Amino acid sequence: DAKTTQPNSMESNEEEPVHLPCNHSTISGTDYIHWYRQLPSQGPEYVIHGLTSNVNNRMASLAIAEDRKSSTLILHRATLRDAAVYYCILRDVDLGANAGKSTFGDGTTLTVKP
Amino acid sequence: DTAVSQTPKYLVTQMGNDKSIKCEQNLGHDTMYWYKQDSKKFLKIMFSYNNKELIINETVPNRFSPKSPDKAHLNLHINSLELGDSAVYFCASSQEWWGLQETQYFGPGTRLLVL
Numbered sequence: 001d002a003k004t005t006q007p008n009s010m011e012s013n014e015e016e017p018v019h020l021p022c023n024h025s026t027i028s029g030t031d032y033i034h035w036y037r038q039l040p041s042q043g044p045e046y047v048i049h050g051l052t053s054n055v056n057n058r059m060a061s062l063a064i065a066e067d068r069k070s071s072t073l074i075l076h077r078a079t080l081r082d083a084a085v086y087y088c089i090l091r092d093v094d095l096g097a098n099a100g101k102s103t104f105g106d107g108t109t110l111t112v113k114p
Numbered sequence: 115d116t117a118v119s120q121t122p123k124y125l126v127t128q129m130g131n132d133k134s135i136k137c138e139q140n141l142g143h144d145t146m147y148w149y150k151q152d153s154k155k156f157l158k159i160m161f162s163y164n165n166k167e168l169i170i171n172e173t174v175p176n177r178f179s180p181k182s183p184d185k186a187h188l189n190l191h192i193n194s195l196e197l198g199d200s201a202v203y204f205c206a207s208s209q210e211w212w213g214l215q216e217t218q219y220f221g222p223g224t225r226l227l228v229l
Contacts, residue, residue, distance in 0.1 A: 008139050037220075043118075044157065077135070085155065089217050104149075104157035109176030 004088045009109045012078045015062050020073040022088030027068050030094040034102070035062065037071050037084040044087065044104075047073065076094045117141050118221040126204050126227045127195055135190045135224045137205030145169075145211040146188035147218065148180060149204040159205070163188050164211045195228045202226070 017072040024033065025026040034049040048055055048062045050071070055062040060092055061074040085107040118139045129131055147170075155171040157158060162170035166182040177193045192199060205221040 032216075037222075043206070045220065045225050046217045049217070065205075087157070093216070095180075102159060106156065108138075 001017070003103065004090060004105050006086070006088055009111065010072050011111045011113060012075075013108045014112055015077050018075040018078045018110065018112075019110075020086050020088075020110065021070065022072070023070045024090055025069045025086070026087070027090060030090065030092050031090040032093055033062070033064060033068075033071050034089050034091050035039060035060070036087045036089065036104075037082075038107070039081075039084045047086070048050060048061065049091075078110075078112045080112050080114060083110055085109050117219050118205055118207055120130055120203075120221040120224050122224060124223065124225050124227075126229065128229055129195055131195050132191070132193045133195060133226075134192070135205075135226075136223060137190070139186055139187045139205075139207040139219070140180055141207055141219060142173060143174075143208075143209050143219075144185060145208045146182065146185075147206040147208075148188065148190050149206060151202040153201070153203060159220070161188075161190075164210055187192040197228050200226055200228045 032049050034080055035047040036044040037043045037047050038054050042105055048057055048060050050062045063072045087104045087107040089102045121136045147165045149157050149173050150160055152155045160174045162174045162183045173186040179191045182188045186224050202223045202225050203207045203221050208218045
């Protein structure tokens with residue numbers, strides 16, 4: 001399975017942008033890059049996903065490197081409610097051995113300071 | 115309306131007991147999952163069902179037996195509970211189990227403590 005590598009923790013100040021990096025050097029051509037986050041004492045929630053092009057939604061932006069070996073989740077203005085563990089995972093959209101499997105790594109614990 | 119619900123929220127039990135955790139989703143999804151999150155917060159997939167059929171079984175001890183009575187429900191039964199089973203168990207669902215409609219919706223978790 002293609003794996004992802006993220007920093008263990010990051011800090012940000014409230015209302016400042018946050019860039020959360022993820023490395024996935026063994027990504028395959030059929031892997032989508034998904035981001036989830038887990039707020040304290042809650043289940044993970046979907047944030048965003050993409051394949052090659054940068055993506056934006058109401059929660060965040062996803063910037064994907066041209067070689068797809070890394071990506072960055074961008075929170076444009078961090079709030080205290082954004083403090084969570086952020087997971088970058090790869091989902092193979094091909095019907096193969098890895099279909100349906102999401103490998104959640106250790107994630108990045110984001111602390112937002114007021 | 116809760117999209118994915120789990121019961122109970124907390125479960126404290128003795129070693130050797132048998133217990134069940136229930137999960138229901140009202141999203142009309144075809145695929146449901148069980149994940150285990152240990153004390154180090156590592157989230158690992160255990161099972162996945164699509165249209166009531168088992169499609170993923172990730173080397174989980176056979177003391178764990180999932181059952182899907184219908185597409186909206188996936189229950190997890192655990193026999194002969196061990197100390198190492200203490201963890202948070204998350205249920206999730208998605209429209210499909212592969213392809214582009216794989217966004218997963220997670221339940222609030224069941225915190226299991228085995229004494």
